[in-house]
Amino acid sequence: MPHRAFFAFILPSLVAMILFIALPIASVAVQSLFVQHEKVVVETETCAPFGGCKKETRVDSDATAKLRHDEPLGKFNGFGTYLDRNHLAVGEIKAILASSTGIGNVVTQIYNLPFYKALSFTLTYTFIVTPFAMLLGFCIALGVNTLPPLAKGPVIFFSLLPMIVTPLVGALIVYWMVSTQGIVGATLQNLFNDPTLSLKSSSVLTWLTLLAYGIWHNAPFSFVVFYAGLQTVPDDTLESAMIDGASRWERIRFVIVPHLMPLATFVALVQLMDNFRVFEPIVGFSADANATSLSWSIYNDLHSQVDQLFGSAAATSMLTITGVIILLSPVLVRTWREFNRR
Amino acid sequence: MSERAAFAAKRKREGNMKRSGLLATTALLLAAGIFSAAPAKADCGIEKGSVRILSNDFEALRLIASEAEKCSSATVKVSKNQTTEHKNLQVPALKVNPAQYTVAVIANNSIVPLLNDGLVRPLDDLVAKYGADLQPNQLIKIDGKVMAIAFMGNSQHLFFRKDILEKAGVQPPKSYEDILAAAKAIKEKGLMEHPLAASDKAGWDLAAEFVNMYLGYGGELFKAGSAEPAINNEKGLATLKMMKDLTAYMGPDYMTYSADDIIKTYVAGKTAMMNGWGSLAGSVIDKTKAPAEIAENTVLAAAPTVGGGSVPAAALWWDGFAIAKNISDEDAEASFRAMVHAVRPEVADKNPDIATWLTKDFKPSAGAVGVLATANGGAQPYPMLPYMGLLHTALGSELADFMQGRESAEDALRDTEAAYTAAAREGGYLK
Numbered sequence: 001m002p003h004r005a006f007f008a009f010i011l012p013s014l015v016a017m018i019l020f021i022a023l024p025i026a027s028v029a030v031q032s033l034f035v036q037h038e039k040v041v042v043e044t045e046t047c048a049p050f051g052g053c054k055k056e057t058r059v060d061s062d063a064t065a066k067l068r069h070d071e072p073l074g075k076f077n078g079f080g081t082y083l084d085r086n087h088l089a090v091g092e093i094k095a096i097l098a099s100s101t102g103i104g105n106v107v108t109q110i111y112n113l114p115f116y117k118a119l120s121f122t123l124t125y126t127f128i129v130t131p132f133a134m135l136l137g138f139c140i141a142l143g144v145n146t147l148p149p150l151a152k153g154p155v156i157f158f159s160l161l162p163m164i165v166t167p168l169v170g171a172l173i174v175y176w177m178v179s180t181q182g183i184v185g186a187t188l189q190n191l192f193n194d195p196t197l198s199l200k201s202s203s204v205l206t207w208l209t210l211l212a213y214g215i216w217h218n219a220p221f222s223f224v225v226f227y228a229g230l231q232t233v234p235d236d237t238l239e240s241a242m243i244d245g246a247s248r249w250e251r252i253r254f255v256i257v258p259h260l261m262p263l264a265t266f267v268a269l270v271q272l273m274d275n276f277r278v279f280e281p282i283v284g285f286s287a288d289a290n291a292t293s294l295s296w297s298i299y300n301d302l303h304s305q306v307d308q309l310f311g312s313a314a315a316t317s318m319l320t321i322t323g324v325i326i327l328l329s330p331v332l333v334r335t336w337r338e339f340n341r342r
Numbered sequence: 343m344s345e346r347a348a349f350a351a352k353r354k355r356e357g358n359m360k361r362s363g364l365l366a367t368t369a370l371l372l373a374a375g376i377f378s379a380a381p382a383k384a385d386c387g388i389e390k391g392s393v394r395i396l397s398n399d400f401e402a403l404r405l406i407a408s409e410a411e412k413c414s415s416a417t418v419k420v421s422k423n424q425t426t427e428h429k430n431l432q433v434p435a436l437k438v439n440p441a442q443y444t445v446a447v448i449a450n451n452s453i454v455p456l457l458n459d460g461l462v463r464p465l466d467d468l469v470a471k472y473g474a475d476l477q478p479n480q481l482i483k484i485d486g487k488v489m490a491i492a493f494m495g496n497s498q499h500l501f502f503r504k505d506i507l508e509k510a511g512v513q514p515p516k517s518y519e520d521i522l523a524a525a526k527a528i529k530e531k532g533l534m535e536h537p538l539a540a541s542d543k544a545g546w547d548l549a550a551e552f553v554n555m556y557l558g559y560g561g562e563l564f565k566a567g568s569a570e571p572a573i574n575n576e577k578g579l580a581t582l583k584m585m586k587d588l589t590a591y592m593g594p595d596y597m598t599y600s601a602d603d604i605i606k607t608y609v610a611g612k613t614a615m616m617n618g619w620g621s622l623a624g625s626v627i628d629k630t631k632a633p634a635e636i637a638e639n640t641v642l643a644a645a646p647t648v649g650g651g652s653v654p655a656a657a658l659w660w661d662g663f664a665i666a667k668n669i670s671d672e673d674a675e676a677s678f679r680a681m682v683h684a685v686r687p688e689v690a691d692k693n694p695d696i697a698t699w700l701t702k703d704f705k706p707s708a709g710a711v712g713v714l715a716t717a718n719g720g721a722q723p724y725p726m727l728p729y730m731g732l733l734h735t736a737l738g739s740e741l742a743d744f745m746q747g748r749e750s751a752e753d754a755l756r757d758t759e760a761a762y763t764a765a766a767r768e769g770g771y772l773k
Binding site for chain 2 (some may be wrong): 048056058073112199202290292
């Protein structure tokens with residue numbers, strides 16, 4: 001394809017990508033460098049239904065509005081927000097390392113900082129859910145592929161259900177099922193003969209529940225892609241393998257898996273990105289006491305009580321984007337090499 | 343008084359005129375052979391204007407909004423948006439000019455961002471003209487100016503099952519220490535596995551529980567006259583210890599129960615004592631909404647005291663309304679009158695069960711007993727400070743580790759102060 005035609009071909013999507021992806025990211029990056037103006041605070045008398053009148057501090061809205069009018073972005077803070085306790089916590093980590101009493105202690109103390117707590121769950125979720133969901137999806141695809149044609153339709157539909165259900169709704173349904181009054185929770189209590197057993201009570205159990213939910217929810221995507229891939233496996237190769245005496249397992253190992261490898265790279269790429277943004281299950285499972293993720297931190301900054309910390313949310317967003325780039329770089333590098341080899 | 347009488351007479355005249363006009367229209371339509379059901383128009387006396395209400399979504403506020411809607415006429419448009427997301431909508435919606443909503447229904451905490459940005463208008467003129475029915479304590483005054491009108495009070499207070507307590511042989515609890523003793527007795531007698539419940543869900547609920555208990559210990563949340571936190575002290579530690587001690591008698595997943603969830607377990611008969619919201623009490627003691635056994639045996643009382651203190655350990659809340667600044671005076675007047683009409687004493691007297699109304703001569707019903715007892719016991723109001731929301735957020739996320747037993751109380755309080763300080767720096771309250 002000549003360069004001109006190629007350019008004309010991708011121009012619309014290029015413009016859309018700049019408008020709807022690049023520019024918003026740039027604006028978030030700029031926002032993350034600013035914090036709110038210092039509030040002009042005054043003491044005034046406040047009277048309310050309970051407690052009568054008393055002297056309380058108030059924000060002088062006119063004076064603050066003037067400050068904001070002069071510098072609408074806020075006060076420039078450089079990378080201050082990135083380094084503060086609620087993000088990378090550089091100062092706190094230095095202090096922890098200086099007063100360290102052993103590796104275990106350092107890890108516990110760092111884990112206690114909100115950003116690292118969120119990061120550790122996010123990474124665990126990403127690296128456990130992605131391979132297991134892909135494996136499960138692949139197994140389902142292999143199973144469905146051997147079914148008689150009549151049964152395929154309904155089975156495919158049911159296998160896709162976890163993906164069709166809205167993530168938040170899916171999470172809530174599972175949450176109610178695993179609660180102590182729910183069917184799964186009550187059955188578990190019966191099985192283990194422990195009336196205080198609750199999947200929602202401890203960190204470990206909450207994490208396990210979230211990971212299981214993640215695998216259940218993400219498997220259909222891998223299944224669909226791998227199932228489509230299975231239809232393209234050349235019959236000739238399979239037949240010759242059979243003539244050579246290859247068992248079913250050997251055919252999968254030496255014919256099907258190599259054939260689906262490029263697809264697996266694609267699925268891994270998408271799933272890594274998706275799982276790194278894990279958010280809905282945490283809200284759906286009310287799990288924020290035990291597990292938080294980077295996306296949840298952004299949500300918490302923007303959706304807390306009455307204040308919205310845009311700078312803080314922007315900084316976490318930029319750190320998340322950085323995380324996605326780091327995660328994807330091995331896969332991207334590999335794709336690039338394969339592309340060059342051809 | 344005479345001015346009021348004159349006003350009432352004028353209102354009546356106007357109403358009569360409107361009614362006769364309506365009659366004529368109906369007659370005309372009927373004559374033309376068209377059936378038309380004219381909606382019942384309330385007599386609010388508003389000539390014209392647009393009333394656009396943004397409010398939270400619970401039973402009492404639904405009633406208020408529907409009462410305000412009755413003021414709509416050919417020249418007065420009343421619309422409403424009732425959503426639990428109101429706190430996130432209000433600032434951007436009132437910042438635009440003209441504001442998207444003319445009325446913001448707010449509470450102690452949600453009025454703060456509107457005041458911070460100067461998005462609501464002083465109401466002194468309107469109160470003088472149309473506020474004859476309002477009580478002095480309904481007026482939220484800041485620096486001498488009326489900025490909002492409160493119409494109902496609310497707080498968390500004690501709900502307990504007198505039948506269970508009698509079976510356990512314990513007196514009705516007055517303090518959290520009594521509650522612990524009663525819970526022990528109930529559990530030992532095998533009456534209930536988890537006699538207590540609390541809204542300890544990480545986030546808003548957990549922080550509210552801390553604030554309640556800390557105020558009960560007589561603690562101050564901030565250093566006087568500054569935004570610096572002051573919770574890492576003896577009272578803070580005592581607060582956390584009590585919160586943790588109570589969880590020994592709760593279900594193992596106590597960290598996932600919100601204020602609505604504990605009401606459900608209570609109505610399901612699985613809880614003997616808890617601190618629930620007054621605004622939800624009406625449905626618990628209503629035999630048509632809760633099982634008779636539970637409705638009949640529920641006693642509503644003041645929030646318990648704690649640590650030998652004399653005031654109930656619960657923050658008092660009010661719900662009220664404020665009028666947007668960025669709207670025309672005509673809309674502001676129409677909005678104010680519609681809302682004053684909606685919260686008139688008559689509405690409160692007809693619906694005594696659904697809220698603790700602050701209106702004139704309100705006779706509290708059985709459902710309002712707990713909130714009133716809490717207020718009369720001298721409980722503190724939830725602080726209306728500009729940086730309170732940031733502390734509430736920090737408490738909600740940082741105390742979870744302690745409640746789960748992963749961290750000491752000292753560390754939890756230190757973490758909370760650190761998280762709050764970082765947020766308050768970004769918010770411009772601390773240097």
